[in-house]
Amino acid sequence: MKVIFVGAGPGDPDLLTVKAQRLLRQCRICVYAGSLVSPEVVGLVPKDAELHDSASMTLEQIEAVFVSGQQRNTDVIRLHTGDPAIYGAIREQMNVLDRLGIAYTVVPGVSSFQAAAAALKTELTAPEIAQTIILSRTSGRTPMPAKQELAELARTESTLCLFLSVHKLATVVDELIPHYGADCPIGVVFRASWPDEVIVQGTLADIAPKVAEAGITKTAMIIVGPAIGSDRARDIPVSKLYHRHFSHGYRNAEDKDGVGS
Numbered sequence: 530m531k532v533i534f535v536g537a538g539p540g541d542p543d544l545l546t547v548k549a550q551r552l553l554r555q556c557r558i559c560v561y562a563g564s565l566v567s568p569e570v571v572g573l574v575p576k577d578a579e580l581h582d583s584a585s586m587t588l589e590q591i592e593a594v595f596v597s598g599q600q601r602n603t604d605v606i607r608l609h610t611g612d613p614a615i616y617g618a619i620r621e622q623m624n625v626l627d628r629l630g631i632a633y634t635v636v637p638g639v640s641s642f643q644a645a646a647a648a649l650k651t652e653l654t655a656p657e658i659a660q661t662i663i664l665s666r667t668s669g670r671t672p673m674p675a676k677q678e679l680a681e682l683a684r685t686e687s688t689l690c691l692f693l694s695v696h697k698l699a700t701v702v703d704e705l706i707p708h709y710g711a712d713c714p715i716g717v718v719f720r721a722s723w724p725d726e727v728i729v730q731g732t733l734a735d736i737a738p739k740v741a742e743a744g745i746t747k748t749a750m751i752i753v754g755p756a757i758g759s760d761r762a763r764d765i766p767v768s769k770l771y772h773r774h775f776s777h778g779y780r781n782a783e784d785k786d787g788v789g790s
């Protein structure tokens with residue numbers, strides 16, 4: 530018997546991994562994060578399987594399900610939204626499993642920042658502009674370590690993907706404008722890949738009223754940085770990877786005046 534932490538992806542069941550789909554279809558006991566995992570994904574679990582919504586459970590109650598699976602020698606699927614490694618609160622569950630001597634594995638999932646980038650039809654990196662992507666959040670009941678405050682991260686001018694922060698968008702904007710400028714592109718995606726997905730795009734100057742008008746207060750990804758602007762896409766430097774003068778390990782440049790490898 531083991532516990533399998535499974536990434537449920539951002540919502541669309543087609544974005545589950547093949548492995549996650551197979552495990553869910555075979556599942557007998559499932560603990561799922563009901564506040565974020567889509568009903569279509571939970572719907573893959575057989576009708577006669579045991580389902581527990583962790584939204585209303587304590588760690589002790591989740592532990593009791595693990596123990597119950599152990600007593601019946603039946604694997605437990607622990608279904609987490611997106612990728613379990615990102616704000617998934619899996620460490621405390623693994624600590625419990627270590628104490629109980631129950632084995633566990635992890636199946637990664639498509640994270641919401643990836644689904645949001647897809648919804649925005651953007652590349653998160655751009656040569657000369659942003660070669661770093663930062664996954665972060667604003668402080669809530671979980672305080673931010675001082676060196677990771679938004680203003681500190683903004684100094685890098687990387688592409689920022691902010692989880693759990695759309696309700697503090699006004700603060701995000703205020704902290705980012707001094708570093709990114711008021712005209713920096715930003716996208717907010719509510720429930721990326723769900724049927725009711727909403728995409729709001731703008732600049733740091735105008736995004737807050739647009740998001741307020743759309744009524745988005747939770748379950749949204751904020752992506753910000755100069756690399757992502759669709760309006761300005763033609764001005765953003767592009768990679769030389771496919772340039773005919775560019776040599777690399779798998780292709781020689783068409784002439785000797787190549788742009789280098």
Ligand SMILES: C[S@@+](CC[C@H](N)C(=O)[O-])C[C@H]1O[C@@H](n2cnc3c(N)ncnc32)[C@H](O)[C@@H]1O
Pocket residue numbers: 539540565609610611612613614615616617639640641642644645691692693694718719720721722723747748749750
């Ligand atoms: C507790 S975190 C879990 C993140 C998850 N592990 C992941 O990899 O996407 C929850 C936050 O993820 C983001 N999120 C989760 N699903 C989302 C979706 N489908 N669209 C947009 N944001 C989403 C929101 O910022 C939400 O507040």
